[in-house]
Amino acid sequence: DVQLQESGPGLVKPSQSLSLTCTVTGYSITSDYAWNWIRQFPGNKLEWMGYISYSGSTSYNPSLKSRISITRDTSKNQFFLQLNSVTTEDTATYYCARITTAMSYAMDYWGQGTSVTVSS
Amino acid sequence: DIQMTQTTSSLSASLGDRVTISCSASQGISNYLNWYQQKPDGTVKLLIYYTSSLHSGVPSRFSGSGSGTDYSLTISNLEPEDIATYYCQQYSKLLTFGAGTKLELK
Numbered sequence: 001d002v003q004l005q006e007s008g009p010g011l012v013k014p015s016q017s018l019s020l021t022c023t024v025t026g027y028s029i030t031s032d033y034a035w036n037w038i039r040q041f042p043g044n045k046l047e048w049m050g051y052i053s054y055s056g057s058t059s060y061n062p063s064l065k066s067r068i069s070i071t072r073d074t075s076k077n078q079f080f081l082q083l084n085s086v087t088t089e090d091t092a093t094y095y096c097a098r099i100t101t102a103m104s105y106a107m108d109y110w111g112q113g114t115s116v117t118v119s120s
Numbered sequence: 121d122i123q124m125t126q127t128t129s130s131l132s133a134s135l136g137d138r139v140t141i142s143c144s145a146s147q148g149i150s151n152y153l154n155w156y157q158q159k160p161d162g163t164v165k166l167l168i169y170y171t172s173s174l175h176s177g178v179p180s181r182f183s184g185s186g187s188g189t190d191y192s193l194t195i196s197n198l199e200p201e202d203i204a205t206y207y208c209q210q211y212s213k214l215l216t217f218g219a220g221t222k223l224e225l226k
Contacts, residue, residue, distance in 0.1 A: 046207060046217035061214065093162065105211035106154040106169035113162045 002026040004096050004111035012090075012118050018083040022096030022111060023076070030054050030074050034099040036107065037070060037081045039092040047092075051099060052079050086118045122146050124208055126218035132226040139195045141221045143208035148188050152211045155184055155193045157204045158220070167206075168193060200225075 008020035022035070029035050029052075036051040050060035052070045060068050064083070072079040083090060093115045097107040123146040133139045143153070155168040166175045168184035171191060181196040195202055203225060208218040 044205065044220055046209075046220075048215040048217070095164065097164075103173070103175075104152045104154055104170035105215060106166050106175070107156070107164075107209075108166045108169075108175065110164040113164075 002098065002109045004098065004109055006094060006096050006111045006114040008094075008114060008116070010115055010117060012086055012116060013120055014087055014118055015085055018081070018086050018090060018116060018118070020081040020094055020096075020114065020116070021078055022080070023078050024098075025077070027098075028074075029072060029077055029079060034059075034101065035070075035072070035079045036097045036099050038095045038097055038107070040095065040113070041092045049081070049083075088118050090116070091118045092116060122149060122210055122213055122216055124210055124216050124218040126208060126221050128221050129219065130222040130224060132224050133198050134226045135198050135200065137198045139198055139202075139223065141193045141206050141223070143186075143191045143193075143218050145189045145191075145210055145212075147212075149210045149212035151187060153184070153186065153191045154209045154211075155182075156207045156209065157202075158207065159204050195223075198223075 003025045005023045012018045032054050034051040034053045037049040040046050050070050052058050067084045069082040093113040095113045097110040125144045151171040153171050158164045167178050167182050172184045183194045205220045205222045207220045
């Protein structure tokens with residue numbers, strides 16, 4: 001079965017970079033699909049942040065484009081989120097998920113989410 | 121960006137009820153509309169994709185419909201495990217989510 005698991009620091013200082021890892025088991029991230037980051041703010045609003053496709057191409061939410069980078073390590077079947085110059089507004093629960101373009105860009109597998117607080 | 125509006129933020133229903141949750145888009149989205157369920161522990165599951173296609177393993181009491189700008193998710197016979205928050209998501213331009221509808225027991 002496909003499983004995704006987020007990991008990374010739970011606390012980041014303002015102006016620093018937020019770095020998270022999504023480890024995928026049960027499916028190779030180079031075989032197909034797009035591998036995404038989504039965040040949920042306090043109050044429960046969901047925001048799609050971006051993805052890296054199976055081929056390595058990326059797509060980002062324009063609202064984040066200057067601060068975000070999604071990369072991968074195919075040998076470890078992991079993909080990563082880096083968000084630069086964070087503020088308290090970036091405090092959220094961060095999810096990784098798989099998108100299937102053949103199904104209306106639906107996210108068919110999600111991680112459990114990891115909470116990140118931006119605070120000094 | 122296309123804005124997704126779920127006008128009902130919370131909804132109370134009884135076990136066995138038929139429940140309908142609505143979602144509207146700020147412009148037409150050509151049926152590129154998906155529905156998710158989020159449990160209180162944060163677990164998120166895909167229920168419906170492309171307006172009305174049931175995702176694998178999802179009970180048949182869940183169904184979706186709609187077109188143009190207006191879409192809905194229906195639970196035909198509410199079960200205890202359906203108590204959750206439900207989100208719509210579009211992909212016509214970028215990906216955006218509705219604000220969610222929290223389903224509670226009456």
